[in-house]
Amino acid sequence: AKRIFSGVQPTGVITLGNYIGAIKQFPELQDQGDAIYCIVDQHAITIQQDPKELRSNIRSLAAMYIAVGIDPEKSILFIQSEVPAHAQAGWMLQCVTSIGELERMTQFKDKSAKAAGTNETVLAALLTYPPLMAGDILLYNTDIVPVGDDQKQHIELTRDIAERFNKRYKKTFKIPDIALSKAGRRIKSLQDPTKKMSKSDANAKATIRLLDTPKQIEKKIKSAVTDSEGIVRYDKENKPGVSNLIDIEAALTNSSTEDVVAKYDGKGYGDFKAGVAQVVIDHLAPIQARYNELIDSEELDRILDEGAEKANAIANATIQRMEDAMGLGRGS
Ligand code: ATP
Ligand code: MG
Numbered sequence: 001a002k003r004i005f006s007g008v009q010p011t012g013v014i015t016l017g018n019y020i021g022a023i024k025q026f027p028e029l030q031d032q033g034d035a036i037y038c039i040v041d042q043h044a045i046t047i048q049q050d051p052k053e054l055r056s057n058i059r060s061l062a063a064m065y066i067a068v069g070i071d072p073e074k075s076i077l078f079i080q081s082e083v084p085a086h087a088q089a090g091w092m093l094q095c096v097t098s099i100g101e102l103e104r105m106t107q108f109k110d111k112s113a114k115a116a117g118t119n120e121t122v123l124a125a126l127l128t129y130p131p132l133m134a135g136d137i138l139l140y141n142t143d144i145v146p147v148g149d150d151q152k153q154h155i156e157l158t159r160d161i162a163e164r165f166n167k168r169y170k171k172t173f174k175i176p177d178i179a180l181s182k183a184g185r186r187i188k189s190l191q192d193p194t195k196k197m198s199k200s201d202a203n204a205k206a207t208i209r210l211l212d213t214p215k216q217i218e219k220k221i222k223s224a225v226t227d228s229e230g231i232v233r234y235d236k237e238n239k240p241g242v243s244n245l246i247d248i249e250a251a252l253t254n255s256s257t258e259d260v261v262a263k264y265d266g267k268g269y270g271d272f273k274a275g276v277a278q279v280v281i282d283h284l285a286p287i288q289a290r291y292n293e294l295i296d297s298e299e300l301d302r303i304l305d306e307g308a309e310k311a312n313a314i315a316n317a318t319i320q321r322m323e324d325a326m327g328l329g330r331g332s
Contacts, residue, residue: 089135
């Protein structure tokens with residue numbers, strides 16, 4: 001079976017972008033291979049986090065993974081910091097990565113510019129986190145990484161790092177492939193449809209979160225930035241706002257953008273937005289119900305304990321091979 005690995009940062013309630021771009025695929029993939037899903041809390045602290053909030057975001061994300069359909073009988077679900085091998089691997093892989101490669105990452109450029117703009121310190125870890133992410137993936141002999149296309153560059157770097165390590169030391173890693181979702185590769189901000197929708201966006205109106213109430217969803221979609229043409233048609237270049245809403249409806253209903261456009265033929269933006277909002281509300285209702293059952297349950301802790309145990313066993317074996325390849329310690 002193919003090994004599948006993916007992670008999400010606990011930096012806030014997940015957005016429709018995270019869901020459509022990555023997480024919606026997770027339950028389908030767990031039937032096609034050996035799936036491992038991670039809550040990457042060590043990545044979250046590359047931007048300053050409030051400790052209390054981080055804790056609660058971690059638990060919330062765990063419940064959300066299960067609520068969208070991750071089955072702990074089929075998949076491993078765990079928290080990154082509960083598997084120390086990730087930090088160990090991240091360090092070793094930093095030692096086969098150049099500063100130039102890290103400075104080229106657009107995520108680093110975007111996030112460091114944003115931090116600088118708000119007078120926040122740009123932390124060293126914001127630069128060096130791609131090797132940690134490479135470790136996340138490589139520790140599990142991963143074949144396939146289902147992520148949104150904003151992560152493409154990081155996956156390419158992961159492949160480079162793995163190949164370099166294999167060549168410089170000893171063949172240790174499998175070279176992973178990226179799996180992009182067909183529908184809605186990149187969902188855009190509702191307020192600035194030239195930017196991607198981001199969990200950590202400070203503007204609440206820019207994102208739809210999986211725990212938003214029907215009222216909030218309606219309001220946010222109603223105030224989504226569109227254009228003055230007044231015709232519902234798909235044109236990413238000239239109508240990024242309208243096209244983004246079409247992408248959202250198409251992805252959630254597993255239909256084509258043409259089907260969505262046809263549905264709103266002859267309708268104005270008012271009807272269009274109300275229709276898209278209804279699709280989102282209906283899609284999220286059962287997810288939210290399951291989430292509410294889980295969030296304070298002991299079941300959730302049991303799942304995470306078991307996940308950490310299984311992940312530790314796999315990851316520690318890889319660390320041993322990495323240390324042996326590099327000549328660290330005294331060997332086993
Ligand atoms: P942050 O702003 O904290 O980086 P994020 O919204 O980018 O949050 P991540 O935890 O970094 O979320 O990414 C989780 C998954 O969601 C990744 O697979 C990523 O590629 C995907 N993803 C993130 N934003 C989008 C988007 N706008 N459209 C499609 N996929 C996305
Ligand atoms: Mg991100």
